[in-house]
Amino acid sequence: MYRHYYNIDIRITIAERIQFYVAKSITIESTIEKLSDTASIELPREFKKAVENDVRLSLERKNLLEYIKVGDSIVIEAGYNGELFTEFTGYISEVGAEIPIVLECEDEMFKLKKMPLINHTFKSANLKEVLQFIAPGYQVNALDMPVGKYMIERATPYKVIEDLKDKYGVRCFFKGKVLYAGLTVDFKPQVMHDFTFGKNIRESTDLKYKTKASRKRYIKAVSMQKGSANKKVTYEFGDVGESEISLHAPLNLDQQQLKEWAEKYYNSVVFDGYEGSVDGWFYPRTEVGDGANIKDPNYPTGYRDGQYFIDGVTTTINDSDGIKRQNKLSFKIKSNEEYNRPTYGHITITPRVQRKKKQSGTASSKNRKG
Numbered sequence: 265m266y267r268h269y270y271n272i273d274i275r276i277t278i279a280e281r282i283q284f285y286v287a288k289s290i291t292i293e294s295t296i297e298k299l300s301d302t303a304s305i306e307l308p309r310e311f312k313k314a315v316e317n318d319v320r321l322s323l324e325r326k327n328l329l330e331y332i333k334v335g336d337s338i339v340i341e342a343g344y345n346g347e348l349f350t351e352f353t354g355y356i357s358e359v360g361a362e363i364p365i366v367l368e369c370e371d372e373m374f375k376l377k378k379m380p381l382i383n384h385t386f387k388s389a390n391l392k393e394v395l396q397f398i399a400p401g402y403q404v405n406a407l408d409m410p411v412g413k414y415m416i417e418r419a420t421p422y423k424v425i426e427d428l429k430d431k432y433g434v435r436c437f438f439k440g441k442v443l444y445a446g447l448t449v450d451f452k453p454q455v456m457h458d459f460t461f462g463k464n465i466r467e468s469t470d471l472k473y474k475t476k477a478s479r480k481r482y483i484k485a486v487s488m489q490k491g492s493a494n495k496k497v498t499y500e501f502g503d504v505g506e507s508e509i510s511l512h513a514p515l516n517l518d519q520q521q522l523k524e525w526a527e528k529y530y531n532s533v534v535f536d537g538y539e540g541s542v543d544g545w546f547y548p549r550t551e552v553g554d555g556a557n558i559k560d561p562n563y564p565t566g567y568r569d570g571q572y573f574i575d576g577v578t579t580t581i582n583d584s585d586g587i588k589r590q591n592k593l594s595f596k597i598k599s600n601e602e603y604n605r606p607t608y609g610h611i612t613i614t615p616r617v618q619r620k621k622k623q624s625g626t627a628s629s630k631n632r633k634g
Contacts, residue, residue: 270344272587276305278356279336282321284314288364288582290340292352294552295576295592296435296448299425300373301552303340303352307365332359335378338369342546342581349549351579353440372402372438376421386414388490391434395445398424407446409434412490412515432512437552444553449532449595453555453573457548460559466543466588471558473568479534480506485526487517499526502534509533532595537570539593546587550577555597571597 274290277283288308294301312324316331323331336356341348355374360366382398392406394414398421411432416424428434428445436445444451459465482502489495499522513525542556550556552574560568576592 272581273343273346273348274581275341275348277339277341278332281317282314282331283316284311286311286313290342290351290579290581292340292579293576294437294578296437296451296552296594297576299422299429299436301352301354301371301438303338303354303367303369305340305367305369307367309364311365328365329359332356332367334359338367342587344546372441372443373422373425376425379421381418381420382416382424383418384416386411388412389414391428391432391445394424394428395436395443399443403442405442405444407434407450409446409514410516412488432514439551439553447529448573448575449529451553451573453553453597455551456555456557456571457550458557458559459542459544459548460561462561464544464548466545468588469543470540471538471542471593472540473536473538475536476534481530481534482506482508483511483526483530484508485511485513485522485529487513487522487525488515490516497522499523501526502530535596537596538568538572541576541590541592544589544591546589550574550589550591552577556591556593573597 273285274287275283275285276287286308288306290303290305292301292303311328312322314321314323314331321331334356338352338354338356339350340352342351343349352369352371354369354371356367357370357374358368360368376399384397386394386397389411390406391409391411392404394411395404395406398416409432411428419427425436428436433447434445435448435451436443438444480503482504483500485499485501487497489497497517497519499519501523511526511529513522517525538558542558544550554574556572556574558568558570558572559566563569572593573595574591575594578590578592580588580590
């Protein structure tokens with residue numbers, strides 16, 4: 265069978281002035297479950313050459329820390345045959361002291377960790393107001409969700425985001441300079457990628473098809489009410505005796521609203537469909553918040569076909585895998601009609617604008633399948 269092979273190229277730019285075009289391996293992890301996107305770059309043992317301000321720079325017998333330091337900005341670009349796309353933007357959080365040298369990196373959450381401590385009390389606020397207050401300078405795309413009286417005591421913005429996740433199940437993540445926040449089932453992807461077994465799905469894929477009957481759950485949901493620490497509305501739904509999930513719903517929901525909210529969550533975890541991860545190559549260029557349209561020609565009736573929310577993407581670049589994207593699936597995506605039912609709404613995740621550039625340098629990776 266005829267196969268296409270491409271030369272893998274990378275470009276890593278640090279502090280907008282240092283560039284190099286080789287790496288032993290790169291791993292980029294992005295997930296809604298973790299607050300930060302991270303990247304890990306392992307440099308070759310014989311790392312000697314770079315470019316500084318467009319001038320060749322030899323690092324032989326030099327201390328790398330004289331050129332690279334924690335807090336420096338970093339951009340990772342990758343692609344085939346000189347056509348590069350931005351894969352990660354963020355900051356260096358750690359420079360390894362061992363050989364080979366490993367650079368650990370984080371996205372914009374790194375900046376929120378370093379901001380001054382905050383003391384502030386909101387008498388009554390919604391999620392977006394809180395995030396705009398703690399993260400000035402960033403665009404915020406957040407669910408219209410009340411949090412009531414909210415106190416911040418000697419906490420960095422990052423700690424506040426951790427607290428929102430713990431108390432309300434809110435997931436916050438960056439795409440570029442945009443901070444997204446909401447409940448997982450309220451995210452609606454704008455980009456859908458096609459995956460077909462036998463075509464663009466790797467053999468390493470660990471997808472398993474499960475039925476509703478094997479996913480049964482019992483939901484206990486509570487919505488605290490304004491004005492009293494003990495006043496609350498509760499709703500229970502699902503299969504008694506099965507695994508129990510306790511949910512903290514948005515504040516001040518009435519009984520009907522809480523019912524709709526809890527059942528929406530239940531239907532997001534109890535369905536006929538796949539669980540696990542689908543592994544692909546460099547294309548399609550998936551991101552967290554996108555959707556995966558999975559088709560299996562082995563089932564001509566299409567009953568195993570479905571669309572799923574991608575809540576995690578791990579991108580690896582190395583000699584053994586080439587460029588590989590492991591896409592972790594979450595809930596099964598519903599129809600537009602279901603999204604338009606009365607609720608707190610949904611968050612549409614806009615794809616990042618990708619930089620696409622040509623360059624002449626090549627990475628140390630060998631030719632790989634596209």
